[in-house]
Amino acid sequence: xxxxxxxxxxxxxxxxxxxxxxxxxxxxxxxxxxxxxxxxxxxxxxxxxxxxxxxxxxxxxxxxxxxxxxxxxxxxxxxxxxxxxxxxxxxxxxxxxxxxxxxxxxxxxxxxxxxxxxxxxxxxxxxxxxxxxxxxxxxxxxxxxxxxxxxxxxxxxxxxxxxxxxxxxxxxxxxxxxxxxxxxxxxxxxxxxxxxxxxxxxxxxxxxxxxxxxxxx
Amino acid sequence: xxxxxxxxxxxxxxxxxxxxxxxxxxxxxxxxxxxxxxxxxxxxxxxxxxxxxxxxxxxxxxxxxxxxxxxxxxxxxxxxxxxxxxxxxxxxxxxxxxxxxxxxxxxxxxxxxxxxxxxxxxxxxxxxxxxxxxxxxxxxxxxxxxxxxxxxxxxxxxxxxxxxxxxxxxxxxxxxxxxxxxxxxxxxxxxxxxxxxxxxxxxxxxxxxxxxxxxxxxxxxxxxxxxxxxxxxxxxxxxxxxxxxxxxxxx
Numbered sequence: 001x002x003x004x005x006x007x008x009x010x011x012x013x014x015x016x017x018x019x020x021x022x023x024x025x026x027x028x029x030x031x032x033x034x035x036x037x038x039x040x041x042x043x044x045x046x047x048x049x050x051x052x053x054x055x056x057x058x059x060x061x062x063x064x065x066x067x068x069x070x071x072x073x074x075x076x077x078x079x080x081x082x083x084x085x086x087x088x089x090x091x092x093x094x095x096x097x098x099x100x101x102x103x104x105x106x107x108x109x110x111x112x113x114x115x116x117x118x119x120x121x122x123x124x125x126x127x128x129x130x131x132x133x134x135x136x137x138x139x140x141x142x143x144x145x146x147x148x149x150x151x152x153x154x155x156x157x158x159x160x161x162x163x164x165x166x167x168x169x170x171x172x173x174x175x176x177x178x179x180x181x182x183x184x185x186x187x188x189x190x191x192x193x194x195x196x197x198x199x200x201x202x203x204x205x206x207x208x209x210x211x212x213x214x215x216x217x
Numbered sequence: 218x219x220x221x222x223x224x225x226x227x228x229x230x231x232x233x234x235x236x237x238x239x240x241x242x243x244x245x246x247x248x249x250x251x252x253x254x255x256x257x258x259x260x261x262x263x264x265x266x267x268x269x270x271x272x273x274x275x276x277x278x279x280x281x282x283x284x285x286x287x288x289x290x291x292x293x294x295x296x297x298x299x300x301x302x303x304x305x306x307x308x309x310x311x312x313x314x315x316x317x318x319x320x321x322x323x324x325x326x327x328x329x330x331x332x333x334x335x336x337x338x339x340x341x342x343x344x345x346x347x348x349x350x351x352x353x354x355x356x357x358x359x360x361x362x363x364x365x366x367x368x369x370x371x372x373x374x375x376x377x378x379x380x381x382x383x384x385x386x387x388x389x390x391x392x393x394x395x396x397x398x399x400x401x402x403x404x405x406x407x408x409x410x411x412x413x414x415x416x417x418x419x420x421x422x423x424x425x426x427x428x429x430x431x432x433x434x435x436x437x438x439x440x441x442x443x444x445x446x447x448x449x450x451x452x453x454x455x456x457x458x459x460x461x462x463x464x465x466x467x468x
């Protein structure tokens with residue numbers, strides 16, 4: 001079956017590992033820095049991005065032979081923008097607190113380079129099932145990184161681990177009061193943007209090291 | 218190369234399909250969104266009036282709490298009660314009918330919440346300020362809608378900023394520090410509101426106005442100045458109503 005041959009596996013696993021959109025292509029950094037303050041925000045953002053990425057890839061792949069080349073960027077943008085608006089409206093209806101926290105960053109999925117990038121580089125050249133897998137792979141690749149970053153930022157910055165629960169978030173674990181009494185302190189820097197840069201930098205370093213990638217000097 | 222007509226036709230069809238998809242989505246979730254919005258406003262009012270967080274967990278419990286404890290009505294600038302449809306009053310523009318939300322427990326007033334709204338840097342900021350029955354000290358302040366920059370002006374809705382309004386450090390003669398709410402009236406009972414101070418409040422003894430000041434937000438001076446301006450302007454509209462409540466314990 002086509003879904004499980006080695007090429008399909010490669011399409012889905014490459015972006016998670018050796019060709020990760022964030023840590024290796026360094027795309028989608030804006031939202032990776034902005035929505036990684038809390039784990040629950042990162043998880044919902046990941047789901048939103050996976051939905052948009054998969055659907056836009058499939059839709060664009062289905063109509064790829066009919067899109068006039070001169071207006072393809074406009075077409076890609078309107079498909080992506082419409083999908084993002086749908087996600088935004090659904091969040092406002094079913095996950096209101098989360099949509100308030102994510103605020104403009106849901107809308108900014110439109111400008112996430114990963115989505116336009118995958119549409120132009122992959123979906124317009126491949127069939128819908130491959131395009132779907134590519135969207136899934138890249139979505140997971142994106143999610144993996146922002147979930148790792150947000151885990152560390154929330155744990156060391158705010159002292160909690162929060163999962164999404166439809167409301168203001170379910171606190172899975174928080175650093176016990178006794179630790180604070182013993183002199184432990186949260187690292188406030190991690191909550192701010194510079195903290196995101198530092199953690200993201202470390203993650204990029206770790207992943208490139210593991211994938212065995214060396215930049216040419 | 219496709220012909221111009223083909224290109225135009227294609228763009229037209231794509232736009233049409235996407236447009237229908239969007240309006241269909243919006244239409245099917247509009248009611249839910251409106252409910253969330255309404256609950257969010259009520260939650261803001263209840264929060265400013267210092268209700269327990271566990272009463273505010275779901276839309277249903279918010280509505281129930283609101284119904285049980287809040288007396289919502291409208292007044293005019295003269296402090297008289299007037300008829301109005303309180304949910305449809307435009308807080309930003311309205312001058313004649315002013316909404317007022319009173320937290321009551323067995324007819325006893327426990328707090329008064331007033332809508333506040335005004336321009337920040339990019340957007341109109343909406344919120345509620347609640348006062349204690351003395352109509353002087355702040356019970357709470359909450360903002361629920363704004364389009365300010367997240368991390369800068371957007372910080373107005375954060376707890377650290379709103380807590381400023383209810384945590385004024387007061388040094389006792391024995392050196393202990395207690396926290397009291399900020400005040401909106403000066404010694405003569407005149408409403409002077411609370412000013413957001415760029416940088417931070419000077420808590421030295423020489424600064425007599427510290428009780429009417431709160432810390433600003435770094436990088437968001439325009440937003441903070443906006444908050445100071447509309448807070449004073451909105452509180453003054455309620456001056457006669459607040460005087461009445463202070464003097465007679467009712468409107």
